[in-house]
Amino acid sequence: MQVGLIGAGNIAQIMHLPYLVEIPETEVAAIADPGTNVVEELGDRYDIPGRYTNSDDLIAEEAESLDGVVIATPMHTHAETAITALEADLHTFVEKPVAVTPEDAADVVAAADDTDAVCMIGYMKRYDPSYKRFAEELENAESIDLITNTVIPPDVGSVIGEVYDNIPADLDDEFLQASGEQRAAQLQAAIGTDDETLTRAYGYHLESICHDVNALRGLFGEVTAIDHVDVFNGWQYLTAQLRYEGDRRCTLQSGATERKWYDERIRVDAPEGSYALEFSNAFIKNTPTEIKIKRGGTEEIEESRQTPSHEESFKLELEYFVECAEGREEVLTGPREAKRDVELIADLIRAHDGRDPVGSY
Missing domain, CATH: 3.30.360.10 (Dihydrodipicolinate Reductase; domain 2)
Known part of the structure; x- marks a missing residue:
């Protein structure tokens, strides 16, 4: 499964990126973060070919080759980024909370309903x-x-x-x-x-x-x-x-x-x-x-x-996301309950x- 990581802050560096590299079924093919220094250093460290400072650019340019994305950006950008990924028919894992406003959360639900792609919220507990x-x-x-x-x-x-x-x-x-x-x-x-x-x-x-x-x-x-x-x-x-x-x-x-x-x-x-x-x-x-x-x-x-x-529950949830994307499991923590x-x-x-x-x- 070819994956793009969007957002490379603390939790992405501690949990998401190392585990995505560790899981046999996934390969991190692209990374996006507004910090150029972060993108370049992590790109070199993990041998990630696609490097972007804008999430929209990653999705636009890599959508045809990617299977899914993991979104670990600040919470006020979750909804917009998730909707863009879902509209590109990418399996989408988005960190909690799904949005800051209930209205934006409802928009993520609507975007998930309009695609066959998986949408899963990162409630690792x-x-x-x-x-x-x-x-x-x-x-x-x-x-x-x-x-x-x-x-x-x-x-x-x-x-x-x-x-x-x-x-x-x-x-x-x-x-x-x-x-x-x-x-x-x-x-x-x-x-x-x-x-x-x-x-x-x-x-x-x-x-x-x-x-x-x-x-x-x-x-x-x-x-x-x-x-x-x-x-x-x-x-x-x-x-x-x-x-x-x-x-x-x-x-x-x-x-x-x-x-x-x-x-x-x-x-x-x-x-x-x-x-x-x-x-x-x-x-x-x-x-x-x-x-x-x-x-x-x-x-x-x-x-x-x-x-x-x-x-580690962070690894277990990512493995479960892969199983959902491959059709072997049903989404447990989806956007509808995250909206609630x-x-x-x-x-x-x-x-x-x-x-x-x-x-x-």
Whole structure:
């Protein structure tokens, strides 16, 4: 499978590009990034013949020879780039979130519906062997009393800097300003306000919790109601009370810190005990996700811990994308549910601000 990589920032350099080179069925034939220095150095390092500083140029000039693209650009460019690739009938893997605005997410859904090409969103946690085992364990729960999801990542930049020697892009101030203005305009359009604090809150929490919102969707189905939302400590913290199918209650907690340790977990409390899925640092390769189960509690307590696999979920999702492109699997994390994720997170901010939702619950 001939693949083009669009966007060569941190996650592409750490995960996508090395694994695309490693997977036997894929060959990276082209790369695009606005940083010329990144394109040239990675092109030399991985022997990539097609080199571009513009994604549209890569798609236009390589579409006939490529089978698909992997899009790892900044989130405010995901939708436009994905639509261009799908219109060229290229199998398209796009990093989460699928878009910043629900309207742009809907446009990606429409573009995917108009082609036979695969469109898959990069929710790598859904491909984690521990997540799959956790879902199986939850089937043993008699009923569910409470779901709690906590997402408080570390200072990602400092962690990456200590572990990897990534290539920073040399970008001029004019480009960065234009990109920032495009991002801000989309954030404001999604939440219906230009309030600086809420705009920043939406930008951060959209990028931070969309993985978890999708993981919860895979476990518990659709959100049926947003009962309460609070945004506090400026833009840094968000809490929400949600209801899922079957009137299952969920407390969602999202925050931003400068610390270097990772705190991302899903916990389910049931009458007979608790089930917890504790994610490791997503930017450190092959660190396993752990399952913790406690049963009992009134007289005896039975505790167990499981680490089903050290396989890297970023690699597993790319392998699954290849299988979908080759017709051996059906898309698991497609644009339609990714659109619902964007709607939900936008509606968390809109609910806090007293605005009508864009999604239906």
